[in-house]
Structure formats: C-alpha cells, structure tokens
Amino acid sequence: MSPLHTGTDFTREELQLAARNHGLPLEALRYPITPVGLHYILVHYDIPRIDPAAWRLEVRGLVEKPLDLGLDALRALPGVTLPVTFECAGNGRARLAPRPLSQPWLSEAVGTAEWTGVSLRTVLEQAGCLAGAVEVVFTGCDRGIENGTEQAFERSLSITDAMTGGAILAHGMNGGPLPPQHGFPLRLVVPGWYGMTNVKWLRRITVTAEPFGGYQQVWAYRIRQEENDPGEPLTLMAPRSLLAPPGIPDFFTRLRMCPRGSQRVEGRAWSGRAPIERVDFSDDGGSSWRPAELERPLGLHAWRGWWIDWEPRRSGAHVLASRARDAAGNEQPLSPPWNLGGYANNAVERVEVTVA
Numbered sequence: 429m430s431p432l433h434t435g436t437d438f439t440r441e442e443l444q445l446a447a448r449n450h451g452l453p454l455e456a457l458r459y460p461i462t463p464v465g466l467h468y469i470l471v472h473y474d475i476p477r478i479d480p481a482a483w484r485l486e487v488r489g490l491v492e493k494p495l496d497l498g499l500d501a502l503r504a505l506p507g508v509t510l511p512v513t514f515e516c517a518g519n520g521r522a523r524l525a526p527r528p529l530s531q532p533w534l535s536e537a538v539g540t541a542e543w544t545g546v547s548l549r550t551v552l553e554q555a556g557c558l559a560g561a562v563e564v565v566f567t568g569c570d571r572g573i574e575n576g577t578e579q580a581f582e583r584s585l586s587i588t589d590a591m592t593g594g595a596i597l598a599h600g601m602n603g604g605p606l607p608p609q610h611g612f613p614l615r616l617v618v619p620g621w622y623g624m625t626n627v628k629w630l631r632r633i634t635v636t637a638e639p640f641g642g643y644q645q646v647w648a649y650r651i652r653q654e655e656n657d658p659g660e661p662l663t664l665m666a667p668r669s670l671l672a673p674p675g676i677p678d679f680f681t682r683l684r685m686c687p688r689g690s691q692r693v694e695g696r697a698w699s700g701r702a703p704i705e706r707v708d709f710s711d712d713g714g715s716s717w718r719p720a721e722l723e724r725p726l727g728l729h730a731w732r733g734w735w736i737d738w739e740p741r742r743s744g745a746h747v748l749a750s751r752a753r754d755a756a757g758n759e760q761p762l763s764p765p766w767n768l769g770g771y772a773n774n775a776v777e778r779v780e781v782t783v784a
C-alpha cells in the first residue's frame with residue numbers, strides 16, 4: 429500500500445508520475461466530448477507497442493468454445509457507440525492530508541469519449557459461459573511490478589456485471605481507432621465505474637469459477653482506513669462536478685483574473701450511480717448556493733453540462749464552487765472523505781478568482 433506523506437511538498441516520484449499521466453486541462457470541460465489528446469491518461473506501467481496483424485483477443489476458461497478474435501473479426505461483429513465519462517479513482521488524491529504517495533491528481537483525472545466497439549455480452553455469448561462461472565477476468569498486454577511481484581494489469585467483473593452492465597470491448601475512440609495510450613487495439617469500457625475497470629491493451633478474457641484474487645482487485649482500489657482492513661472495492665463513481673475556470677490565468681500560479689460584469693460560468697457533473705439531477709453554484713466558497721441550469725443529458729453514462737450567468741457583486745477575491753447531486757440522493761461532500769489509497773475524493777472543488 430502507498431506510504432503516507434504529511435508535508436505540502438511533492439516527491440520526485442510523484443513528479444515522475446505526474447509528467448507521464450496527464451489530466452484534462454480544465455478549460456476542456458467546455459467540450460461535451462473530450463478531444464482525444466485532451467482526455468486524461470493513467471498508465472501504471474509502460475504503453476505496450478502492439479502489432480495489430482499479430483494481435484488476437486483470447487477468450488478462455490469456463491466456456492463452451494474458446495475464441496481467438498483478430499481486429500477484423502471484432503470489427504465485423506454488430507457495433508455499439510456510446511459516450512462514457514471516465515474518472516480515475518485516485519482523482520483528488522493530492523488534496524488529502526496526509527497524502528497517499530501515488531499519482532498526485534488534483535481534480536483533472538476525468539474525460540468523456542465516444543467509444544465504439546462490440547458488446548462484451550455478444551462475445552461472451554459467442555463463447556458460451558458454462559455452469560459455475562462466477563467472474564470474468566480481463567488481462568492487459570502491459571506488465572510491471574507491484575509490491576515486488578511481476579504481473580500483468582488485470583481486473584475482474586462478476587458474471588452478472590459482465591453480462592448486464594452494458595460493457596463494451598472498444599476498438600474506437602471519438603470516431604477513430606484507439607490511440608496507443610488509450611489501449612490500442614482493444615480495451616474494456618464499463619459505463620459508470622471508476623477508470624481502473626476499463627482494462628486497456630486487452631489480451632485475454634477468462635471466465636472463472638472463483639473470484640479473482642489479483643493485486644488490482646483485492647489489494648489496490650479498495651476503500652480502507654488501515655493496512656489490515658480488507659476494505660470495500662471501488663465500483664461506481666460517486667457524484668462530482670467541476671467548472672471551467674473563468675477569466676485568464678497567471679502563468680505560474682494559475683490564479684484567475686476575471687472582469688466585472690455578467691459572465692457565463694460553465695462546467696460538467698457526473699455520477700456513476702444515478703443521473704445528475706441538480707448542480708448548485710457558490711461564489712463565496714460554499715457559504716451560500718444557487719441552482720445552476722442543466723444542459724440536456726448527453727447519454728446515460730456521460731457527464732451533464734451545467735451553466736450559470738454570474739455577476740460578481742464586488743471587486744477582489746472570490747471562491748467559486750459547484751456541488752452536484754444525483755437522482756439517488758448522493759451529493760458531493762464539502763470536505764474530502766479520507767482513506768489509505770486516496771480514492772474517490774469527490775469533495776466540492778474551490779476555484780479562487782480575482783475580479784478586477
């Protein structure tokens with residue numbers, strides 16, 4: 429498990445990860461579908477270079493008919509295209525104190541793409557799951573070391589979530605092929621779940637009779653308060669909202685400068701648990717709130733646009749914030765929920781601006 433860090437300084441290893449895994453530049457919240465190069469990226473190990481002509485997806489384990497599918501065979505199956513919002517489970521980690529040492533996201537590990545592929549259910553039905561199947565394990569081509577043990581990046585879903593959760597085996601993103609950093613030639617996309625579920629560079633799908641005990645399933649990506657606590661697995665994304673910071677930034681501090689007078693503040697809100705029902709806006713750091721306007725939903729599993737016409741009442745410093753609530757009554761907390769891995773911090777974000 430990640431060691432904890434109490435200082436406000438960042439370590440060399442955190443800088444190294446932050447330079448590899450970039451976030452969504454927050455001004456890109458203005459696009460409903462995130463342009464490919466602006467979508468956040470999280471890669472645990474190295475981005476593998478894969479020869480599409482030699483690559484096959486293997487379907488193995490408790491199936492009637494093992495499959496070996498090439499890219500052309502997958503593209504020939506009935507296709508689905510769906511806008512899906514991804515958020516890394518570690519988003520907001522760098523705002524926790526003490527801070528778990530890992531990828532130091534502030535709030536930018538989010539993006540929405542239009543994923544094209546084949547329904548996972550179609551492929552599993554072609555293979556035919558046998559009686560006794562309980563889980564489906566997804567194995568990537570990338571390899572690395574966790575806690576001293578070499579492994580592939582692997583995650584599982586219950587057979588029910590795999591068959592009925594609307595998951596896609598995606599070979600396309602925003603109308604083009606998957607770029608290498610997003611999982612070329614094939615990745616899993618599970619609508620509503622935190623990002624780690626969406627295994628990239630898929631190599632094998634294994635139907636199993638036992639729950640999967642791999643590192644990314646039983647050790648990482650669990651909400652726990654202490655080391656020997658087995659914890660609760662991370663699944664569906666908690667509600668969250670962000671705003672595209674208005675005005676212009678100072679180059680180094682990125683503090684914002686805004687004009688006086690009415691201006692439109694816009695942002696996006698999402699939840700993997702239920703549709704977004706309400707977004708409130710504050711210009712006094714969360715002491716008072718006003719409802720924002722909501723755009724028409726993009727899709728059942730994509731973020732929802734919101735906006736408000738904001739007229740600062742005076743010059744000087746203001747702290748802007750937004751707070752989302754979903755139809756199941758889940759609402760963003762005002763302060764971050766702490767856990768050992770630094771996951772699922774969906775606390776209200778505060779953006780300082782100076783009106784001049």
Ligand SMILES: Nc1nc2c(c(=O)[nH]1)N[C@H]1C(S)=C(S)[C@@H](COP(=O)(O)O)O[C@H]1N2
Pocket residue numbers: 467468469470471472473514515516517568569570581609610611622623624625626627628629
């Ligand atoms: N094979 C593999 N799949 C992976 C990862 C990885 O490192 N290897 N990272 C996961 C994590 S933690 C996240 S948040 C998402 C990020 O997807 P993206 O980089 O396409 O935005 O991919 C997931 N799938």
Ligand SMILES: [Mo]
Pocket residue numbers: 470515516517518623624
């Ligand atoms: Mo992630």
